[in-house]
Amino acid sequence: MFKNLRFNFGYLLSLLLLALCIWAIANELRAYNYQDILNSLATIPKRRLSWAIGLTMVGYSIMVGYDILGFHYVGRSLSWPKIALTNFISSAFSNTIGFALLTGSAIRYRFYTGWGVPVVAIAQIIAFVNFTFWLGMLTVAGLIFLTNPLPIPTQLHLSFTSVRPLSFIFIFLLAIYLFSSIFIKQSLTIRGHVFRFPTFSICLAQIAISSLDWVFAASVLYVILPTNTDLSYANFLGVYLLAMLAAVISNIPGGLGVFETVILLLLSSKISAVAILGSLLAYRGIYYFLPTLLAASLLGIFELKYRNTI
Numbered sequence: 001m002f003k004n005l006r007f008n009f010g011y012l013l014s015l016l017l018l019a020l021c022i023w024a025i026a027n028e029l030r031a032y033n034y035q036d037i038l039n040s041l042a043t044i045p046k047r048r049l050s051w052a053i054g055l056t057m058v059g060y061s062i063m064v065g066y067d068i069l070g071f072h073y074v075g076r077s078l079s080w081p082k083i084a085l086t087n088f089i090s091s092a093f094s095n096t097i098g099f100a101l102l103t104g105s106a107i108r109y110r111f112y113t114g115w116g117v118p119v120v121a122i123a124q125i126i127a128f129v130n131f132t133f134w135l136g137m138l139t140v141a142g143l144i145f146l147t148n149p150l151p152i153p154t155q156l157h158l159s160f161t162s163v164r165p166l167s168f169i170f171i172f173l174l175a176i177y178l179f180s181s182i183f184i185k186q187s188l189t190i191r192g193h194v195f196r197f198p199t200f201s202i203c204l205a206q207i208a209i210s211s212l213d214w215v216f217a218a219s220v221l222y223v224i225l226p227t228n229t230d231l232s233y234a235n236f237l238g239v240y241l242l243a244m245l246a247a248v249i250s251n252i253p254g255g256l257g258v259f260e261t262v263i264l265l266l267l268s269s270k271i272s273a274v275a276i277l278g279s280l281l282a283y284r285g286i287y288y289f290l291p292t293l294l295a296a297s298l299l300g301i302f303e304l305k306y307r308n309t310i
Contacts, residue, residue: 041278044224051223052286059216060291063091065209066132070125073202078115085298086111092295096288104129135177136210141241142170150238150266163242178203214241221283229270239266
């Protein structure tokens with residue numbers, strides 16, 4: 001009964017948060033109508049949309065490194081095309097639907113078990129991949145929030161007015177992880193399965209891959225935004241990371257509404273709200289929905305082709 005209560009409370013909290021985000025977005029856009037937004041979307045130059053698509057392709061290619069490094073960590077091998085297929089489908093669905101521990105994990109389990117990877121190794125890879133994702137956030141946000149401490153909107157009702165305190169927390173956690181990789185050498189054996197802390201070189205590779213992932217993801221939206229502003233990429237990256245942090249914590253699928261709300265609150269003083277929302281719609285379409293459509297097609301083809309063999 002208590003588990004159901006916790007689930008219902010979390011579900012209701014997510015719905016409430018989504019409703020608040022819709023209200024905030026509507027409040028920011030009260031002076032515009034939907035046609036203004038569509039017009040803003042239509043005015044984005046095709047050249048910049050092409051850049052966004054190209055950066056998205058690079059970003060999803062970088063994500064393959066999560067699983068490749070995960071296989072290296074557990075001491076298993078699998079052909080890179082199989083790893084790339086699995087990673088792309090799981091990443092596309094996780095990014096759009098959210099709940100990465102459920103969506104991405106289910107897809108990895110379905111594919112990797114069919115290719116003979118032991119269940120324990122798959123579980124380790126899944127944990128490794130999800131942790132690596134957060135290492136990039138800690139690294140990039142820690143550095144950006146320290147050097148470009150943007151103010152936190154009062155509407156978020158946080159106990160501090162700048163993101164700089166977050167940078168100290170992130171850098172501290174990152175330092176603990178790196179020092180642990182140097183000093184923790186003892187492995188843990190559970191039911192004959194050996195679990196060990198990643199080596200320092202693997203930790204550095206995790207940080208590099210995940211940091212690049214975050215940097216390219218942010219660049220997709222940055223190239224779509226209007227260019228007639230003094231918004232530098234470094235300053236925008238801080239805004240993007242804070243919005244993504246809020247979106248991931250919200251537990252709403254794809255961070256829908258939460259991400260847009262934070263972006264609007266932080267950038268509306270530099271760029272018109274309608275232009276921001278037009279760019280955000282293009283970003284959602286290019287970075288989330290196009291890869292998801294492709295991933296769904298690949299998943300369907302895979303299931304039709306191999307349903308009787310794996």
